[in-house]
Amino acid sequence: MNDDSEAAQQVLNRLRRAQGQLAGVIAMVEAGRDCRDVVTQLAAVSRALDRAGFKIISSRMRECLTAREDGGTPELNEQELEKLFLTLA
Template sequence: MPETPADKKKMINRLKRAEGQLRGIQKMIADDKACADVMTQLSAVRSSIDRAMGLVVAQNLRNCFENPDADPNDQSKKLDEAINMVIKK
């Protein structure tokens, strides 16, 4: 997770924007907007969420390298978990 208060604030703001986009998409659907327009907005939300996920994983990896565990097996396990988060998509 983001470590500094500034990083946390940025992540929360990013997620709030995505939340706002989702509310906008709900309104578009309720207003019978064109399918292509809805899909464009859904794609934008997906990209935004993918980016947020990438930032969380990057912070996790950065933390693993900057603050390694004393046990190399634990360190390897944490790195594998981070990589699997990215691949799992």
């Protein structure tokens, strides 16, 4: 497995985990569970999504900053990448 496909699999695993956690939060709200329990699970969903986003950016950072194969300009410049990264914070 190459680095890109391994990173993509890790992102997918994190997103699936977040999806399952979110389904759990929905079920908790529907069941009228305690607010603290719901918020705790919702925070876990948020962390899982953040980790997936960080993984996407970190694994693709080099590719985004290097020139494209067709000789074109990089997908993102350093400032654009920093702004994108900070949207996750």
